[in-house]
Amino acid sequence: MDSRPARTETYVGLVILFTLAVIAAGIFLRQFHYDAALFAPAVPETGSAPASASGSSEGPDLSDYATAGLSPMSGVEVFGPETLSEKIDGKAEMYLSSGFKELRCRRFGRSDRPNEWLELFVYDMDNPRNAFAVFSLQKRADAEELSIVRFSYRTSNALYLVHGRHYVEIVASVESMAEDVLAVGLKFIQAVQAEGANVGEIGLFPPEGLDPSSVALHVSDVFGFNELDNTFTASYNVDGVTVTAFLSRRESPEDAARMAEAYRRFLVENGATVTDADLGIEGARVLKVFDTFEVVFSKGSFLAGVHEADDGDVAGRLAVRLHQGIR
Amino acid sequence: MKRDSDEKDLNRRDFLIRSARAGGFIAAAGLLGYRLHDDTGARGLSSDEERQAVLADYSVPGTSRKMSIVTGQDRVTSVRLGLEAIGGIESFIKRGDKVLIKVNAAFATAPALSATTDPRLLSEVVRLCLKAGASEVAVTDNPINDPQSCFALTGIGEAARSSGAKVIYPKQTFFRPVTLPGGNLIRKWPVLVAPFEGVGKVIGMAPVKDHHRSGASMTMKNWYGLFGGRRNIFHQNIHEFIMELAMLVKPTLVILDGITAMMTNGPTGGSLADLKQTNTLVVGTDQVAVDAFGATLLGKSVHDLPYIMKAEAAGAGTADFESLGPARVTAG
Numbered sequence: 001m002d003s004r005p006a007r008t009e010t011y012v013g014l015v016i017l018f019t020l021a022v023i024a025a026g027i028f029l030r031q032f033h034y035d036a037a038l039f040a041p042a043v044p045e046t047g048s049a050p051a052s053a054s055g056s057s058e059g060p061d062l063s064d065y066a067t068a069g070l071s072p073m074s075g076v077e078v079f080g081p082e083t084l085s086e087k088i089d090g091k092a093e094m095y096l097s098s099g100f101k102e103l104r105c106r107r108f109g110r111s112d113r114p115n116e117w118l119e120l121f122v123y124d125m126d127n128p129r130n131a132f133a134v135f136s137l138q139k140r141a142d143a144e145e146l147s148i149v150r151f152s153y154r155t156s157n158a159l160y161l162v163h164g165r166h167y168v169e170i171v172a173s174v175e176s177m178a179e180d181v182l183a184v185g186l187k188f189i190q191a192v193q194a195e196g197a198n199v200g201e202i203g204l205f206p207p208e209g210l211d212p213s214s215v216a217l218h219v220s221d222v223f224g225f226n227e228l229d230n231t232f233t234a235s236y237n238v239d240g241v242t243v244t245a246f247l248s249r250r251e252s253p254e255d256a257a258r259m260a261e262a263y264r265r266f267l268v269e270n271g272a273t274v275t276d277a278d279l280g281i282e283g284a285r286v287l288k289v290f291d292t293f294e295v296v297f298s299k300g301s302f303l304a305g306v307h308e309a310d311d312g313d314v315a316g317r318l319a320v321r322l323h324q325g326i327r
Numbered sequence: 328m329k330r331d332s333d334e335k336d337l338n339r340r341d342f343l344i345r346s347a348r349a350g351g352f353i354a355a356a357g358l359l360g361y362r363l364h365d366d367t368g369a370r371g372l373s374s375d376e377e378r379q380a381v382l383a384d385y386s387v388p389g390t391s392r393k394m395s396i397v398t399g400q401d402r403v404t405s406v407r408l409g410l411e412a413i414g415g416i417e418s419f420i421k422r423g424d425k426v427l428i429k430v431n432a433a434f435a436t437a438p439a440l441s442a443t444t445d446p447r448l449l450s451e452v453v454r455l456c457l458k459a460g461a462s463e464v465a466v467t468d469n470p471i472n473d474p475q476s477c478f479a480l481t482g483i484g485e486a487a488r489s490s491g492a493k494v495i496y497p498k499q500t501f502f503r504p505v506t507l508p509g510g511n512l513i514r515k516w517p518v519l520v521a522p523f524e525g526v527g528k529v530i531g532m533a534p535v536k537d538h539h540r541s542g543a544s545m546t547m548k549n550w551y552g553l554f555g556g557r558r559n560i561f562h563q564n565i566h567e568f569i570m571e572l573a574m575l576v577k578p579t580l581v582i583l584d585g586i587t588a589m590m591t592n593g594p595t596g597g598s599l600a601d602l603k604q605t606n607t608l609v610v611g612t613d614q615v616a617v618d619a620f621g622a623t624l625l626g627k628s629v630h631d632l633p634y635i636m637k638a639e640a641a642g643a644g645t646a647d648f649e650s651l652g653p654a655r656v657t658a659g
Contacts, residue, residue, distance in 0.1 A: 074476065085559035088595050089433060089471045090540040093562065107435075117437075117480075138592050140600040155600035157439075171597045173437030173480075 062106040062120055064191060067183040070108040073117055079103040094137060095123065098219040099130035108184070116177055120184060121169040128197030129217065131167040135160060136216035143213070149189055150196060154178070159185045164194025201232050201247055204302075206325040209236040222248075223307060225266045228259065233307065238314045244307040245322050256298040257283065263303070264296050279316050281323050286316060295319040299326045381505060382520070384577040385529040386612060387419050394611035394651045396620060399658025402448040402586050402608060409582075409610035410455065412654035419579050420528055422460030427526040428452065428492070429578075431533045431549050432468040432483045434595055435476035441587045442596050443477070444532045446486030448584055448608075452532065453490040464492040467522040468552045495522045502555045510571045512564060517555035528579040531614065535585040535605065535621050537593030541565045542632045543625055544594045545618040546581040547573045547643075569634035573614055573643035583609040583617050585624040615644025616651055 005013075061076040077087065080102055085092040087103060095103075102124040109117040125131040135151055138160070143153040152161035159170040159181045168188060170181045202215050214235035222228040223246075231248040250256040264285050268274065272294065277286040284297035284305075293312040296305040297319065304322055309315035395412035399405040410416045420426060430444035438446055449466065456464045466487040470477035474496045478484030487494050495501075501521035507513035523529070533549035540562050541548060550572040551558065561568040585607040589596045596602070605624045611617040615638045619629045629635045629646045639646040 085562070086471060089559075090538050090544075090562055090565075090594050091592070092559070094539055140591070140598050143600060155598040158598040158600075160598075169597060171436075171440075174439065175599065 059102075059104065062104055062122065065120060065184050065187045066108045067180060067187055069111055070118070070180060070184070071111050073107040073109040076104055076106045079105075095125075095134055097221060098133045098137075099126045100124075100134075101126050110177070110180070116172070116174050118170055118172040118177055118181055118184065120188075121171070122188075123167040123169075125165055125167050127165050128162065128195060129199060130219060131162045131165055132197045132199055133217040133219045134167045135162045137218070139213060139216070141213070145213070148182075148186060152185075154182065157181070161185060161189070162197060163189055163192060164196075166192065166194070199232075201249055202234075204247055204325050204327075205232070205234045205245060206321045208321070209238055211235045211237065222246075223263075225263055227262055227266075228303075231303075236318055238318055241309075241311050241314045243309045243311075243314055243318050245318055246305055246307050247322070247326070248303045250298075250301050250303055253298070253300050256301050256303045259303045260285075260296050260298040260305075267294060267296075275312070277312065277316060279320055279323075281320065284319065284323075286312065286319075288312070297323065299323055302326050381508065382518075382523060382576055385527070385579045386577050387528075387579055390414075390418060390612050392613060392651045393418075394609070394613060394616055394620075394648060394653040395656060396653050397608045397610070397656045397658050398606055399608065400586060400604070400606050401658060402445055402584065403451045405586065405608040405658045406448060406451055406582060406610065407455070408656045408658050409608055412656050413610060413612075416455045416459045420456050420459040420461050422462075424456075424459075424461045424527045425525055426456045426461045426464045426528045426530065426579075427522055428456075428464065428466045428487075428530045428532060429549060429552065429576075430466055430468050430483055431544075431552060432474075432477045432481050433471045433552060435470075435472045435480045436595070436597070437480065438482045439599065440596050441534050441589050441602050442536065442594065443481040444483060444534060445584055445586075446482035448582070449483060449532060450486045450490040452530065452582065453487060453492040456530075457491050461528075465495050465522055465526075466492050467495040467497070467519065469497040469519050469555060470552065497555070499555075505575070507571050507575045510574065512561060512568050513571045513575055516558075519553045519555065529576070531576070531578050531581040533581070533583060534587075534589065535583060535624050536589040536596070537591055537601075537625060539593065541569060541634060543618070543622060543627065545621040546583050546614045547618050547634065547638060549581075550576045566632075566634040566637055570637035570641055570643070573634075573638040574641055578614065579612070581611060581614045581617050583611075583621050585609065585621060588624050590625060611651075611653070613644040613648075613651060615639055615646055616648035616653075619646040620648045620653070 063072055079087050081096055081100060084095060084103060103121060105119055105121045107117055107119045125134060132151060140155050143155050146152040146154055149161050149163055156175045157172045161168050170184050172181050216233050218231045220229045222231040231246055233244050233246045236243045236245060250259055267287050267289055272287040272289040275286045275288055281297050284295060287294045292308040292310060293315040294307060295315050304326060306315040306319050393413040395409040397405040397409040430449060432443050434442045436442045453464050478494055484494050497519055501519055502517035503520045504515040505518040506515055531546050531549050533546045536544040538544040547569050585605045587602050588605040589601050590603045592601045607624055609617050609620055615635060619635050622629055622632055635646050638644060
């Protein structure tokens, strides 16, 4: 009886063993060149040039926007999605979830007053809607609205605006640089071509009782529900009670109805109970979420409702007005 | 086919021999892998080295429940009164002590924006430590932005030097992998350990700030600045991480500056409109209690900041700051 393996089997076996040996040798050699990034501290050496992190090194160095009396204190810094947190730490998540592409920033100082300087931040948010989103989510209360572009305001030491796909912040170290801050902003607007943001949904919020400065766009993971995106919120004062309305344009009436049902289900899964309140709106549901009330309905291609209202009656009345405003 | 005839000819004896050989090879390969396995990981430490890399306990015995809450507008006066109310700086800093102050120098922003430790407050604390007999005071942080710019533009570098402290800028060689015993997140992670060498006392100094991810940044979150590497991944589990920070660092004292609080758009802020005069400064030895009080300055409770309750549950301190009987002082 010949129990020896066939020649073909021998060759196949040798090839497999050789391949395994090559892999083993590769692993052995590779361990001497492990990825140090996991352990090596991300420490910019002191005095080193500012980061150009993972963003593109090509592009404007922002020096064109410096006005008279200002000169660069540092080189331009560029950050991409992987490195944004190296500049703004915990706030990076908000930008990343809103479509962030790149941040360019640079400091400029007053030539005549060494302790006075400002920093220009230009966030590329991919499109004007995303730029409006991060602008609206950080809007400062009691800020002075400006008309230099549709969405712009300033505080005592800073200017914030949306210009095309860019969200721009100009922050000064002292209040006395307010004019420099405004001048840099105007220069940026004049120098950069931009299209306006398509945020027509804002006009659907009924004006009575609306706080116009509160209108915000949430690009993703709205109200903790990861299926819900692209949603506007606005604060109302109804009989002295502050209430939040929301509105989201979906792709079709069917999609809006499906999302309303999915959101209602999400709330119930998280402890909400459906009340028997009848608002006279077809398909509308009023839910009690612990001590607050939530109204959810769809109309045409819009999902809409009222979020976390302390008073169910007030929530219902605002929902009816919101429903009437959607055309 | 020959293959078919081979398989047909395979008898029981040959089968057992081949099986034994195959088993032997597998066992040998497993044994070889076991012998070559490096349980400390790439560039890791031995178990003994790892134990040494864990930060020491810098608290002073018998002072674990000291806390004062000062109402005032002037940081210098407030911190003096706050320290006096818990026994004076001499209760914590002894002659010859080497003191390390961990500031928040995270961002290259102006002091007026309150995103970082106030330089005037730092100067006074350094001065008090030296007056109490400290042989050396050092100030350190591993900022989010370029260290040189951060220490310069925040005024922290100049404040430290002019008051007699030395500034330790982070360098790659100052970091060593540290593991928190029993920790889930802090495992062999590079920590700014070198500034702690030879140090007897550690003071944490942080401003009160809103924080987009954690809800608030105060004394416990301040230790994040000791970490290197891709530390932003900890933001995915921020409350657990801050709890572990509180377990990792046992300071002598913490000082929470709520004279001006960043109420919105933290941790960077940027606008003076983000700030509010809350006119309160807290000094204490229990960082959990200090942060629990600090939450109230932001209009929040400990239930809004899960890391505080987690830290209490882990034994890092108490969220019931009133149970410490904090001294309440008004700074005129």
